[in-house]
Amino acid sequence: MDLGSINPVLLIASLMVAATPILLAAIGELVVEKAGVLNLGVEGMMIVGAVSGFAISVETGSPFLGFVAAAVGGALLSTLFILLTQVALANQVASGLALTLFGLGLSALMGQKYVGIKPPPTGDIHIPLLSDVPVLGPILFTHDVVLYVGIAIVAAVWAILKFTRAGLILRAVGESHDAAHALGYKVVRIRILAILFGGACAGLGGAYISLVRVPQWTEGMTAGVGWIALALVVFASWKPWRVLLGAYLFGGITVLQLNLQAAGVAIPVEYLAMSPYLITILVLVILSKDKSSAPASLGRIFHASR
Amino acid sequence: MKLTSLLASAAMVLGLATGAIAQDKTKVGFIYVGPVGDGGWTYEHDKGRQAVEAEFGDKVETVYQESVPEGADAERAITQMALNGADLIFTTSFGYMDPTINVAKKFPNVKFEHATGYKTADNVAVYSARFYEGRAIQGHIAGKMTKSNIIGYIGSYPIPEVIRGMNSAFIHARKANPDVQFKIVWAYTWFDPAKEADAAKVLIEQGADVILQHTDSTAPQAAAKAAGNVITFGQASDMSEYAPLPRVSSIIDNWAPYYIERTQAVMDGTWASSNRWDGIDKGMVGIGEISDAVPAEVKAEALALKDAIASGEYHPFTGPLNKQDGSVWLAEGEVADDGTLAGLNFYVEGIEGDIPN
Known part of the structure; x- marks a missing residue:
């Protein structure tokens, strides 16, 4: 055993990178679910975001444009879900699953040209002075922009849901779409916006994998992150800061367990491998003792005449 | 009608x-x-x-x-x-x-x-x-080229096929460089680019300057390339898009x-x-081109090893070899039989850590 070979600063810095894709996808899905829509297509939107972002940043040489394209790509795919569930009033669970399957296939097709190519590097920001602070500097101030954008989105979602009228309306739509409709709010329109936001966030999360975390394009490269993000929203009881905590816990333990393995710690590897799932669920379940429950209209189809 | x-x-x-x-x-x-x-x-x-x-x-x-x-x-x-x-x-x-x-x-x-x-x-x-025949050649190149004497190995599942590769690579890395150490990480997946990249980064952060992988995607190659000064080997396919560095050679399944x-x-x-x-003799295992990043004499040795294996003159598991616990596995000159190799479930002497069940 050689714990000394684990560098805690590098560990924390890399856990933030590992957590960001889950965080982005989960915060988007949180908004969607708060509006009363259950979109199981997160995985599909992520992978389409991953390939769109990768393709555009390779073609233009700009990671920034890549991330924009990823958000647009994710949102575009989610319009399919909008058509199915908000216009055609199809079952949300089935539509979401279909979206994932479709997204996986579509991304494989879109990405054929891009296998084995290296994307332009996404630069890290080095904030002068702050990034030179020992320990905290490398942990907090030497990441790429998107990582900070992820945290900013969590903060913004929290503030908007908690303090603004827009947030209140969104929550009303999610709790009781009939009441919201009776009050004159455009239920479908609000839900469409929420779904688009969710798609854009998932797309960003996917592109973070293909442009920063790996970085390359491989078919099926999200490998289930979208499903983890979905589960995280539930275990975080639809609370933005808990999503952040959950994502960092999950990402953190994933990276930590690899570190412990490499350092030769005498814990059986099977336990280490399952620890991210176990510990994240355990912590969030304990936290959610306060009986905060799902939005009451979650997954229910809204039709104005009923 | x-x-x-x-x-x-x-x-x-x-x-x-x-x-x-x-x-x-x-x-x-x-x-x-x-x-x-x-x-x-x-x-x-x-x-x-x-x-x-x-x-x-x-x-x-x-x-x-x-x-x-x-x-x-x-x-x-x-x-x-x-x-x-x-x-x-x-x-x-x-x-x-x-x-x-x-x-x-x-x-x-x-x-x-x-x-x-x-x-x-x-x-x-x-x-x-x-595949273990190819791993022997990888091990040799890895042992010769590592400067930190730490070789990272990304395993998928603890099954005989993977353990054989680890043992073969280790035996030949040690022969080339007696100070070599292996750091092994089990990813518990065949294919998860993000996790494979994480595993490679962790190994690099802990000092490995050679990454061997037994997972299927090219993500560890990308991570090694981003880190610089780390060499890798293509796994299952040539992965030549990462040549000449970090990928210095590969095992190609045909x-x-x-x-x-x-x-x-x-x-x-x-x-x-x-x-x-x-194996190599019938062409089912191919060795991808050894890139110019490898010094000429190391390349010559690797190719000689390949020829010796192909002709049957040398078997990668030839005694004297001990098991991890120090007990004798193969006596001097003895060659492992296929039955033992097919069910191989132990490390050879020198590899640290336990194989998960």
Whole structure:
């Protein structure tokens, strides 16, 4: 055993990178679910975001444009879900699953040209002075922009849901779409916006994998992150800061367990491998003792005449 | 009345015609563990499938299903393929072993071929490649080239195939450089680019300057490239898009000749269950070009090692070798037999850590 070979600063810095894709996808899905829509297509939107972002940043040489394209790509795919569930009033669970399957296939097709190519590097920001602070500097101030954008989105979602009228309306739509409709709010329109936001966030999360975390394009490269993000929203009881905590816990333990393995710690590897799932669920379940429950209209189809 | 009977007979003729065509063609199915575009393991199996199509043209029809999880769902996927009329089905990952055997019991007339496993039946053959021969060459290059004397190894699942590779690489790395240490990380996946990249980064952060992988994607190559000053080896496929650095060489699986041979056997009606395990000599294991990043004399030594293995003059598991606990495994000059190798479940002396159960 050689714990000394684990560098805690590098560990924390890399856990933030590992957590960001889950965080982005989960915060988007949180908004969607708060509006009363259950979109199981997160995985599909992520992978389409991953390939769109990768393709555009390779073609233009700009990671920034890549991330924009990823958000647009994710949102575009989610319009399919909008058509199915908000216009055609199809079952949300089935539509979401279909979206994932479709997204996986579509991304494989879109990405054929891009296998084995290296994307332009996404630069890290080095904030002068702050990034030179020992320990905290490398942990907090030497990441790429998107990582900070992820945290900013969590903060913004929290503030908007908690303090603004827009947030209140969104929550009303999610709790009781009939009441919201009776009050004159455009239920479908609000839900469409929420779904688009969710798609854009998932797309960003996917592109973070293909442009920063790996970085390359491989078919099926999200490998289930979208499903983890979905589960995280539930275990975080639809609370933005808990999503952040959950994502960092999950990402953190994933990276930590690899570190412990490499350092030769005498814990059986099977336990280490399952620890991210176990510990994240355990912590969030304990936290959610306060009986905060799902939005009451979650997954229910809204039709104005009923 | 006339019209309906006419239609009915037309339909019958059509049905017979398509039936006849279907019988002419030999249908070959493939079950893949990852996507065909993984750039590694599954990519090479799919190249084998394409070679079968190219060889037999209209006489075969090939079908495949990708990203089939190992476990219960595999049984459904294989059954589906058998129900759809496949004559020969290749199941291309270790975890499909029991599902393949189970499905084979239900379809005695369908031939099954399971890669890297050890359970056979009347209609189930197994085949694998002696990847450990390639690992010996990797180990030698790795041992010669490491400066930190730490070699990182990304394992997938603790199964004999993977453990053989680790042992073979370790033995030859130690021979080349007695100070070499292995750091092993088990990813518990064949294909998860993000996790594989994380594993590679962790190993690099902990001082490894050589990364060996037994997972299927090119993600560790990308991570090594980003880190700089780290060398890697292509796994299952050449991964030449990462040459000359970080990828300095590779193990290439070449399944095409075997797939063609077995498809031919089904067509001829001569197919019989067998246990094939070929290596460098038969071309099932190829060694990708050793790039210029490797010093010339190391390259020469590696090629000499390759030739010695190919000619049968040298076996990568030749004694004296001890097990991890220090007990004797192979005496001086003794060579490991295939049975032991097929079920290998221990580390050789010098590797630290335990193999997960």
